[in-house]
Amino acid sequence: MKKILITGGAGFLGSHLSKRMLEEGNEVTAMDNLFTGNKSNIYDLLADPKFSFILHDVTQPFWGQFDEIYNLACPASPIHYQKNPVETIRTSFLGIMNVLELALKTKAKVIHTSTSEIYGDPLEHPQNEKYWGNVNTIGIRSCYDEGKRCAETLCADYAREYGVDVRMLRIFNTYGPNMHPKDGRVISNFIMQALHNKDITIYGDGSQTRSFQYVEDLVNAIRLIMDYDKKELKKKLDDYGWDSDIPVFNVGNPDEFTIRELAEKVVKMIPDCTSKVSYENLPSDDPKRRRPDISMAKEILGWEPKIKLDQGLVNTIEYFSKFK
C-alpha cells in the first residue's frame, strides 16, 4: 500500500487515476480547488476510507508525507485556461514548484503531466520527444503553453540540481467520461451539440487533424511510467538514445482523424440526431495539426493505446447523456 497525492484529483483525469490507485489498494489523497475539477467526479470514491479529498489550491504550499505525487492540477482546455490567464500560468508554475519542494523534502516520487501543447504549432510532424516546439510567448494560448513549458524546465532542474525523482508525460488530446461538459474542446462540444440536436460547430474548414486518446489508455501509461525502476529506466532511455537526464514520454493515440470525420462519427452514433455542421473562423494560434510519435513509450514501456475511437466515443456519449 502506497500513500498517494493527486493534485487536480477531482478533475477529468484525476478522478480516473484516483479510482485506479484505490483499486490497487493504495491510500489516495485528491487535492483540488474545484476550478475545473468537479466533486461529482469523485462522489463514488468519498465513502472509501482510503480516500481523502482536500479542497486546496496547488499554488499555495502544502505539506504531507506521500510515496508518490501525481501533479495533474491545471485547467487544460482553452476555454478554461483563457478565462483567467494569470491564474493559469501561476497554477502551472507554482503548482509544480510546490510539488517539487514537497518531493525534495519528503523524497516522494513525482509524475508531472505535461502536454502536447508545449510543441505549440509544430513545424515537425509527427512530434517526437526531441522536438523543441514552436510557441508564441505572448499569444493568447501562451498562459498554458509557456506555463507548461516552464513547468517542464522546473522538473528538469529539480531533478538535476536536487536529485528529485520526477518523470514526465506529454499528454495529447484525451477524452472519456468525467470530461467537463463545458470543456469547450472538440469531443465534448460535438457530443453535447449532437445530443441537443444543435448545429455542430467546426472552426476552420475541418481538415485540421487531431488524435484522440481514451482516458483509460492514459491511466495505464501513467502507472507504467511511475512504476518503472529508476536506474533501469535511465539505462533504457540511454540505450534508446534519449539524451536527457529526465524521462519524458509522449502519451497519446497516433490515429489521426480530421475534425470533419469526428463530427460525422458523433452524429452517426447518436440515434435520431438531426444536427448539421456549421463552420466558423479558426481562433488565433490554433495548431493546424498534431500527432504523437509514441515510439519511445512503445519501446521502453511496452505501452500503446488499446481503445479505438469508436469504442471510446460510445462510453463518452453514454456519460454525457446524463447532462442532456
Place this chain on the structure above:
Amino acid sequence: MKKILITGGAGFLGSHLSKRMLEEGNEVTAMDNLFTGNKSNIYDLLADPKFSFILHDVTQPFWGQFDEIYNLACPASPIHYQKNPVETIRTSFLGIMNVLELALKTKAKVIHTSTSEIYGDPLEHPQNEKYWGNVNTIGIRSCYDEGKRCAETLCADYAREYGVDVRMLRIFNTYGPNMHPKDGRVISNFIMQALHNKDITIYGDGSQTRSFQYVEDLVNAIRLIMDYDKKELKKKLDDYGWDSDIPVFNVGNPDEFTIRELAEKVVKMIPDCTSKVSYENLPSDDPKRRRPDISMAKEILGWEPKIKLDQGLVNTIEYFSKFK
C-alpha cells in the same frame, strides 16, 4: 521628478540605468540581492540623497509607490544562471510576478527586460520580434531561456487581463564597464585572459557569430521605450503591423563578428599582449548564430546603436584593467 524602482539595480545594466535616472533628476531605488550584482557598481551613487539601495531578493514580495519599475533582476550569464538553475527560473518567474502585482496595485509603469535567449537556437536569421524561437524545455540553458519566456507570457497576460502598462525589450549581447569580471561570457573572458597574457579560449571553431551592444546604447533604448506615450505607441505598433497587444522590441547591435574576430581585436587593443588562441568543445545547446533585426526599434523609436565595437572595447578594457 519621478520615483523609480530598478530591480537588479546593482548589476551591470542596473548600475548604468540607476546613474542615468539620477542624472535626469529622478529618485531612484535600486533593489538587488547581490547574487551577481555588486555594490561596488553603485559606490559612486550611494552619497546621492535621491538614491536608495535595498538589499532584497525579487522572488520575495515587496511594496513601494513608484511611477516606473524597471525589472532587470536575473542572473544573465550561463556561468551564473547555471550555478543554481532552480533559483534562476524562480527569479525570472517570481520576480516579474511580484513586479506586476505591485504595478497592478500602484499603477506603476513597467519595463521588463527580456532577452534574445528566448529565441534559443534560432531557425530564422536574423531574428525579428515575430519569431517564436527554438528552445529546449529541459536543456541545461532552459532555466534561463524558459524562465524568461514564461516571464514574457506573464507580462502579456497582466497587460491583457489587468491592463498593466508593461513594455518589453529583448536584449541581445551587451557589454561595457561594470560587467562582472567573472561573467563568463566571451567579452569579459577574452579581455581578462588577454590582460593576464593567458590563452584566449574559443569554444567551437570560432566561426559562430555574435553581435555586441554597448551598454550606453541599451540604456538609451530603455529610456525611449519607457517614455513613449502609451496610446501613441499602440498606434505606431499597429501601423507597423505588430499584431500583439504588448510592445516588445529587439534591442541589440546588428553588427556581426565571429568569435575569432573578437579575439583578434581584443589582443590587438591591449599593448604587449602575448595571448594565443586555444579551442575547446562547444557546450550543449549553445546557439550557433544570433543577430537582432532591429527594424521595429529603428522605425518606431528612432533608435539605433551608436557605439562601434572598437570604441566600446576601449572603455571596457579600461574598466577591466582595474581587476588586473
